[in-house]
Amino acid sequence: MTIDLTIKDLTVEYVSGGYAVRPLDAFDLHVGSGELVLLLGASGCGKTTLLSALAGILRPTAGAIQVGDTDVMGLRGRALTDYRRHTVGVVFQAFNLVPSLTATENVAAPLWADGWSGGRAARRARELLDQVDLTDQADKRPGDMSGGQQQRVAIARALAHDPPLVLADEPTAHLDYIQVEGVLKLLRTLAGPDRAVIVATHDERLLPLADRIVELTPRAAGAETPPRRIELKAGDVVFNQGEAGDLIYVVDSGDVEIVRTRADGTELVLGRIGPGRYFGELAPLFGLRRSATARAAEASVVTGYSVRDFRDRHGPKTGDLIASAT
Numbered sequence: 104m105t106i107d108l109t110i111k112d113l114t115v116e117y118v119s120g121g122y123a124v125r126p127l128d129a130f131d132l133h134v135g136s137g138e139l140v141l142l143l144g145a146s147g148c149g150k151t152t153l154l155s156a157l158a159g160i161l162r163p164t165a166g167a168i169q170v171g172d173t174d175v176m177g178l179r180g181r182a183l184t185d186y187r188r189h190t191v192g193v194v195f196q197a198f199n200l201v202p203s204l205t206a207t208e209n210v211a212a213p214l215w216a217d218g219w220s221g222g223r224a225a226r227r228a229r230e231l232l233d234q235v236d237l238t239d240q241a242d243k244r245p246g247d248m249s250g251g252q253q254q255r256v257a258i259a260r261a262l263a264h265d266p267p268l269v270l271a272d273e274p275t276a277h278l279d280y281i282q283v284e285g286v287l288k289l290l291r292t293l294a295g296p297d298r299a300v301i302v303a304t305h306d307e308r309l310l311p312l313a314d315r316i317v318e319l320t321p322r323a324a325g326a327e328t329p330p331r332r333i334e335l336k337a338g339d340v341v342f343n344q345g346e347a348g349d350l351i352y353v354v355d356s357g358d359v360e361i362v363r364t365r366a367d368g369t370e371l372v373l374g375r376i377g378p379g380r381y382f383g384e385l386a387p388l389f390g391l392r393r394s395a396t397a398r399a400a401e402a403s404v405v406t407g408y409s410v411r412d413f414r415d416r417h418g419p420k421t422g423d424l425i426a427s428a429t
Contacts, residue, residue: 106171106267106299108134108157113166115152126152127163132317134301136267139294139312142303144319145349145387150303153319154270157301159187170268188217192261194271198253200245206232206256207241213263231259235289251282258289269293271302275309287312318388318410331407335359335399341383344396348386350407354378357403363395375400381413 113130126149134140142150155161156168159175168175170190178186200209210228215221232241235255245253254274261269271290275283283306291312294300302309310316331350333341335357342348344364352359354376361373361382373395376382386393387410408416 106134106136106297107169108132108268108299109167109169110157111167111169113153113156113168114164115149115156115161116164127156127319130166130319134299134315136296136299137294138314139291139300139302141309141313141316142301142319143305143316143388145347148319150319151272154193154272154301154303157268158191158193158270159183188213189264190266190268192264192266192269194254194258194261194269194274196273196276198245198250198257198277200253200256200260202245205242205244206237206248206259209245209256210260210263213260217264227263228259231262232256234262235259236285249282250278251285254278254282254286255289258286258293262293267298269298269300271300271304273304273306274302275304275306283308330412333405333407335403335405337399337401339399341397341399341405342393344393346393348383348393349409351381351384351387351410351413352397352405352407353381353413355404355406357405358400359397359403359405360400361395361397383407384413 110130110132113127114125115127116125130149130153132140142153144150152161156163157170157175159178163176166176170186173186173190175186201212204212207225207228210231211219211221211224214224214227219227229238229241232238235258237252237255237259240248240252240256245256248256254277258271258274261271274290275286278286287308290300290302290309294314302313332355335341341352341359344362356378359376359382361376363371363373365371376397382397383393
């Protein structure tokens with residue numbers, strides 16, 4: 104079964120702190136077989152919400168999700184259960200393996216739930232463990248495996264019914280740099296002629312593997328964050344190293360220096376940003392902490408923009424990898 108996923112005008116709205124929040128607002132996306140698509144964005148921007156809607160776990164407020172001939176939002180009861188079992192496979196951030204079961208049994212579990220015999224399910228599970236290079240771990244329990252091995256077991260389990268759509272939510276979040284290599288390669292190989300893979304991530308190591316990158320930004324219902332104009336005296340700080348950040352800044356006049364503080368407390372000036380140039384894009388684009396401090400080297404004026412507003416006003420300066428999610 105080939106995959107042809109179309110999302111049209113998808114909106115999810117909920118109330119937080121008395122305000123209506125739309126992590127997804129009239130969101131459009133089309134994904135075809137063979138594609139590995141990355142969803143990027145800070146926490147709260149809608150990545151997990153979108154995956155939950157695609158998995159049939161969360162029902163959106165409005166819009167449409169079409170997977171092949173299936174109208175996902177119209178599914179109910181048995182039809183929805185069948186969709187979750189056979190059309191979509193989900194790889195969870197926290198692995199979600201059953202501690203008391205072996206790797207083979209964890210992979211076989213969704214097959215048992217679908218009525219497969221024990222022998223048939225075990226054979227299929229071992230085929231999948233071989234596919235993810237874990238044949239020698241088949242009889243081990245999760246507690247006896249590394250984080251990378253556990254994640255590969257979770258990926259094998261998601262493939263139990265050979266689904267044409269695989270969704271992965273932060274699949275490398277709990278892995279170190281050694282463990283992550285095998286998982287990265289595996290995610291790339293999963294996307295093929297009969298399967299599409301969508302990955303929500305903060306992990307920049309995945310960027311070179313992607314066929315397409317979609318950047319999402321959180322949005323309050325019925326409101327846009329207006330540009331923020333800031334007048335600075337020499338030495339005034341725009342943001343500090345280590346802070347969270349949601350704005351990209353453009354220098355209107357003056358000069359801003361970017362400074363990184365070393366472990367011993369000394370400072371390294373990374374560069375100076377003059378009129379017409381921008382800075383601070385990595386934190387809001389990838390959900391990172393600020394990696395340096397930005398402060399005025401002289402009397403200056405800067406304007407801070409949300410990612411969406413920056414993209415609309417200043418074009419593709421944030422890089423060709425970032426695709427519009429509107």
